[in-house]
Amino acid sequence: MSDPTTEHLTTAGKSPASGRKKRRVAGRAHIVVFLAPAVLIYTVFSIYPLVESLRLSLFDGLPDGSAVWNGLGNYATLLFDANWAGQFWNALWNNLILFFIHMVVQNPIGLLLAALLSLAPRFGGTYRTLIFVPTLLSVVIVGFIWELILSPLWGVSETILGGIGLAWLYQPWLGLESSALVTVSLISVWQYVGIPMMLIYAALLSIPDELIDAARVDGLNGWWIFWKVKLPLILPTLGIVAILTYIGNFTASFDLIYSIQGALGAPNYSTDVMGTLLFRTFFGQQLQIGDTYMGATIASMMFFIILIGVSFYLVLVQRRLQRYEM
Amino acid sequence: MTDMTSDSRARSSRAKGLSTKFAVHAVLAGYTLIAIFPVILVVLNSFKNRRGIFTDPLGIPAGETFSMEGYATVLTEGDFLTYFSNSLIVTVSSLFLILLLGAMAAHALAEYRFRLNTFIGIYLILGIMVPIRLGTVAILELMVDLNLVNTLLALILVYTASGLPVAVFILTEFMRTLSRDIKDCARVDGLSEYRIFFEVVVPLIRPVLATVAVFSMIPIWNDLWFPLILASGDATKTVTLGVQQFIGQYTVNWSAVLASLSIAILPVLGLYALFSRQLIAGITSGAVKG
The missing domain is CATH 1.10.3720.10 (MetI-like)
Structure with a gap:
């Protein structure tokens, strides 16, 4: 998540929408430095697990420990299985x-x-x-x-x-x-x-x-x-x-x-x-x-x-x- | 309440004012009693012996009922010193990271214009609406992969991730209200963007940082879910989990149970006594009104 921001930062800072004086700051690397740690920890330990949990809910485990695609099968089990x-x-x-x-x-x-x-x-x-x-x-x-x-x-x-x-x-x-x-x-x-x-x-x-x-x-x-x-x-x-x-x-x-x-x-x-x-x-x-x-x-x-x-x-x-x- | 008001309508306005006042105090004092009585009851009885606890639960511990036997059991049987230092390490480290990283991110969002500003802002505060516990299954797998199960670091990382959204939200709102002049002055003086953050911005936001700290601290210190799942080993137990398991083992030893509860309550109350003004000022300031 933090990588795409880097690419855009170089081209950013062009539109001072609210009429504020445009401030040119030499190099924009500091924005990445300020944002990256928070975005990284938050992404890895909060967003990724959430997305991964959603993904895992679409799989089922085999006895040998591997996973097979199960579509919405688990949801059907949860909602309808006795x-x-x-x-x-x-x-x-x-x-x-x-x-x-x-x-x-x-x-x-x-x-x-x-x-x-x-x-x-x-x-x-x-x-x-x-x-x-x-x-x-x-x-x-x-x-x-x-x-x-x-x-x-x-x-x-x-x-x-x-x-x-x-x-x-x-x-x-x-x-x-x-x-x-x-x-x-x-x-x-x-x-x-x-x-x-x-x-x-x-x-x-x-x-x-x-x-x-x-x-x-x-x-x-x-x-x-x-x-x-x-x-x-x-x-x-x-x-x-x-x-x-x-x-x-x-x-x-x-x-x-x-x-x-x-x-x-x-x-x-x-x-x-x-x-x-x-x-x-x-x-x-x-x-x-x-x-x-x-x-x-x-x-x-x-x-x-x-x-x-x-x-x-x-x-x-x-x-x-x-x-x-x- | 309703009786009071209909009653007082007939009387003179001064009597009405008095009876309204009385009703207000009756309700507030009554509820205050409901709120703190159970806590006081537990702490009081933790200083009694077994007979005192059962024969006179509402009495003040004195004379023959006074006893520290519960505390003696807790201190010899439970490893509460370890639990405390674990809770302290986890809470303080998480708070430090939440405040530092949260303030840095909030500063970037509030200070600089760049293309993804709005997107990252929304992305970072999404977590307010979605409890991190829902990702537990994957968090545990991740921690197993990283070899972090039964380490305090696992808890610190999870709590940092879960505390960041609220911190970023509150701090960004506040930083937007800071005057730009002072930062621009610093720029003219040739300070780097990093020094501006640490030497100009951080001192200005110190009161809000304290508020965010107190806010974020409570759920971390009190959490049972993640210590239970990620760090339930003896060496990494936090106070909350330690008390939970200690009580599970000592259900029949009432003095020990009451003492362990009191040991968990008293530091929180002590901190609250110190910081309650800060906390309440924080809650009742614009911070949570959105």
């Missing part, structure tokens, strides 16, 4: 539930906290700093903290619920098929709520005071100013938060679920997500041996699923938001 399809759809569905819970719990809480912080209350900085603490911790640490707290062995949750007369509510949520995924999602919400909070808070701060004053002069009270003036203005940020939530949902969920529930998405695959499925497929687990080509296929499926979300965001959401802004 051994794979169930796991794949289950993992994808769980990922979507995870995304949904983040959208309806994490982001509204983030919005509420940001809105309150933007009123500049006393100790606002302290609240902000402390609420962000869980976001800094490793997902592994967070997972174990909650595993201990929710553990029936320790009984902390029961004691606390008992303190407010709700001890009967307590269940080993992480161990039950019906509640494990929701519990894991809420743990993740607890950890990451600081990110939407900060992004939305920053957006709220950037709204010019004149707009708020004008609305106030028009007789709007604080609540209506928030709904009618501030919220529409921060819609682009809410869009960014949504797409970040979507992408993060496919990658970050692995660490948490692997730490708490293991690579099998216990109990009984009820917390299995694309990340754990990829890990299991690629490295093998128990009776199943590792499969590079199916692993690459699952990673590529994740790539396409993320691509669909990102395109949806870029084409639909962002374009509409921009029109709204006008």
Whole structure:
């Protein structure tokens, strides 16, 4: 990737489009020197592996270790084969539930906290700093903290619920098929709520005071100013938060679920997500041996699923938001 | 919240202001408690003996419940000193490369006009949208070919590649806002383009570099995926992986589990206490608003 740039650099620098004074710099080698290391490392360890994974997903391994062209065969296996399809759809569905819970719990809480912080209350900085603490911790640490707290062995949750007369509510949520995924999602919400909070808070701060004053002069009270003036203005940020939530949902969920529930998405695959499925497929687990080509296929499926979300965001959401802004 | 506001509508405006204020503090303080209570609970109980942990989990460690036995186990059984130095080497080296190479690339993109400028700019920030983990299968094969499995260098290269897009994006945006005059002056004085970068530009972008550093540091320090896949050997384990595996082995030794968690938490909290102003200023500045 870095080579083609070299050829063009010698002829570059001819069109100062923005009317800036054309600056002649003797030799343009420094541009290559500045760009090459970053482009090289990024290409070799990020772009190439991605492209190579896409390529590998079109092959199948023979027992002797060589690869044969398999076209879209792996994808057909993943989507329709009895051994794979169930796991794949289950993992994808769980990922979507995870995304949904983040959208309806994490982001509204983030919005509420940001809105309150933007009123500049006393100790606002302290609240902000402390609420962000869980976001800094490793997902592994967070997972174990909650595993201990929710553990029936320790009984902390029961004691606390008992303190407010709700001890009967307590269940080993992480161990039950019906509640494990929701519990894991809420743990993740607890950890990451600081990110939407900060992004939305920053957006709220950037709204010019004149707009708020004008609305106030028009007789709007604080609540209506928030709904009618501030919220529409921060819609682009809410869009960014949504797409970040979507992408993060496919990658970050692995660490948490692997730490708490293991690579099998216990109990009984009820917390299995694309990340754990990829890990299991690629490295093998128990009776199943590792499969590079199916692993690459699952990673590529994740790539396409993320691509669909990102395109949806870029084409639909962002374009509409921009029109709204006008 | 809604009760508060409907309630207060009837009262005088001053009382309304007070009750709104109270509601705001109630919500924020309440959520702050939810955010930090679990962390405090773990750290507190790591200083207790087994009986203290189970009979009085919410109590302050004191008198007979106070014990460092968990830490003793962790320090003798786990190789946490190695894990820490591994995490430190990986994080610091990756950060150094991300900042240096990212700033160099951003400088080229922001300062010079050349034909592929826009293309390379877009190419370099594509990685923001596509998680590098999706290339794991090929990354592992590549590392096997390069003989880098179970080395810290493998992690450093991967984290550098994955951290560059955000760094280039933020730094390019910022460098475009720098005044050209000062650089042109330096050129008139006969400084080479390299010296202009290192002696004029870098000092100017130092605050943004700090922001990018704090940003990039968190996911690297906390990552489990790549240490697990590329460097799970005893000599190359990072803290995150070390804690994960240590806890897997010592599930029944609660004091040891709590102590190992605290050992992983406390340095992060310490750093955060030092840099939280920088981090929050970075997040709330224009950097991520796009």
